[in-house]
Amino acid sequence: MWKKASVVALGLAALAGSTAAWAGSTTKHEVYIDTTNRVFAGNFGAAHNSTDWLQFIDIMIQASASGEWGRILVADKNGVWVSCMFTDPSLISAAKALTSDSYIQASYDTNGMCTVLEVRTTSRHETKQH
Amino acid sequence: MAMTTRGFQVLALVAAAGAGFGLARRTAPAMLPEQAHPGLERLEDEVQALRRELAATPRPMPSSGAALDVVALREDLRRMVREELQSAKDSGPATASRERMAPAPPASQENLEALAKARRLMDESVSARRWGDREREEFFALRGRLTAQQTVQVLQPLVMAINSQQLRVSTSGPPF
Numbered sequence: 001m002w003k004k005a006s007v008v009a010l011g012l013a014a015l016a017g018s019t020a021a022w023a024g025s026t027t028k029h030e031v032y033i034d035t036t037n038r039v040f041a042g043n044f045g046a047a048h049n050s051t052d053w054l055q056f057i058d059i060m061i062q063a064s065a066s067g068e069w070g071r072i073l074v075a076d077k078n079g080v081w082v083s084c085m086f087t088d089p090s091l092i093s094a095a096k097a098l099t100s101d102s103y104i105q106a107s108y109d110t111n112g113m114c115t116v117l118e119v120r121t122t123s124r125h126e127t128k129q130h
Numbered sequence: 131m132a133m134t135t136r137g138f139q140v141l142a143l144v145a146a147a148g149a150g151f152g153l154a155r156r157t158a159p160a161m162l163p164e165q166a167h168p169g170l171e172r173l174e175d176e177v178q179a180l181r182r183e184l185a186a187t188p189r190p191m192p193s194s195g196a197a198l199d200v201v202a203l204r205e206d207l208r209r210m211v212r213e214e215l216q217s218a219k220d221s222g223p224a225t226a227s228r229e230r231m232a233p234a235p236p237a238s239q240e241n242l243e244a245l246a247k248a249r250r251l252m253d254e255s256v257s258a259r260r261w262g263d264r265e266r267e268e269f270f271a272l273r274g275r276l277t278a279q280q281t282v283q284v285l286q287p288l289v290m291a292i293n294s295q296q297l298r299v300s301t302s303g304p305p306f
Binding site for chain 2: 035038058060062064066067068069071073080081082083084085087108110111112113
């Protein structure tokens, strides 16, 4: 009886250990901030699933009769915050291409304006789990 | 009868004239082409002399003619460039200014007051290194009266303070 239970437990453990292979190749991109080179990156899923309760990625686009502008605000697991804004139509277009599980990478200048916004959406990135 | 005699006389006269003209042409010496047109020979000599003189005379270099053309072309180009620059100077800034100003509505008193209040709020918050719910609500109340460009300009000191880690955000939701 004990031997049978051991075999079942071993089988369940093997099954649990192989779930990563079933899910496909994924990478975890929690929020990364480099204030020296003024770049930050991260994907929504990893930031959302993180257990530190500090990191997040928040992107907003506001439209009005006078035009559009947007801002990105991110925080990492150490509680460091950075933000940048944009009015350039190409950056606004890139921001509108974001999905809830996208990965972003951005650069900003000393005036707090975004200079580059890269948006990636791929199955390799972690998605929101809860 | 008299008419017949007179006819014979006229006919004889014409025949004699024709015979004389023909005899004169036949007996005349044959003329060479040069002798036939001595003026042409003289003209030909003069043409030959002119040709020799032209060949001996040093011709102006083609480059000098081209140089003259280049000088003229340069002058034309200078004039055209001056005209284009003047044209651009006259119309360029005005056009750019019109393009920049066109979308922006005239600033109303309400807009200017909101802009002044928003700037004061940012200055005070950055100086106090504090951005909490109260500051955010005050800013949100003003934001609707600002243009997109004004909003970005007003927020720049706050964003720069956040990026230099000189200001802690303590809002319960999105800070701006």
